[in-house]
Amino acid sequence: MRLAPTTTEALLWAELRGSRLGVAFRRQVVIGEYIVDFCAPSIRLIVEVDGGYHAGRARADARRDRELGRLGYRVVRVAAELVVRDMAAVLSLIRTQGSRQRCREDQ
Numbered sequence: 001m002r003l004a005p006t007t008t009e010a011l012l013w014a015e016l017r018g019s020r021l022g023v024a025f026r027r028q029v030v031i032g033e034y035i036v037d038f039c040a041p042s043i044r045l046i047v048e049v050d051g052g053y054h055a056g057r058a059r060a061d062a063r064r065d066r067e068l069g070r071l072g073y074r075v076v077r078v079a080a081e082l083v084v085r086d087m088a089a090v091l092s093l094i095r096t097q098g099s100r101q102r103c104r105e106d107q
Contacts, residue, residue: 005027005028006049006051006080008049008051008080008083008084009027009037009038009049011083011084011087012037012038012047012049012078012083012087012090013027013038015087015090015091016038016047016094021091021094021095021098022098023040023042023043023045023098024040024041024042025038025039025040025047026038026039026040026041029041029046031046031068031071031073032067032068032071034064034067034068036048036068036075037049039073040098043098044072044073044074045073045074045076045094045097045098046068046073046074046075046076047075047076047078047094048061048075048076048077048078049078049079049080049083050077050078050079050080051079051080052080061077065077074097074100076093076094076097078090078093078094
């Protein structure tokens with residue numbers, strides 16, 4: 001676990017904390033063998049902010065996402081650049097995926 005978030009994680013956390021999207025998110029959550037950036041446990045939604053570190057990790061990230069999916073979580077990946085450039089689009093994506101996850105849970 002990191003003590004300090006990246007700049008883009010801090011920007012997104014400012015929008016997610018306090019149930020601002022209608023659901024409670026937690027930061028730096030351990031799920032299985034992974035630490036995820038943000039998680040809304042009640043709807044089993046994970047949000048990952050992908051910066052430069054992830055550029056060469058597409059296969060590893062896909063494997064990680066599959067494993068988290070097997071544990072019942074939906075993973076939403078957002079580019080760090082998008083968090084900086086268009087927070088409204090990021091929040092819209094998270095809301096949409098959260099709604100889909102809620103519908104899946106209700107079935």
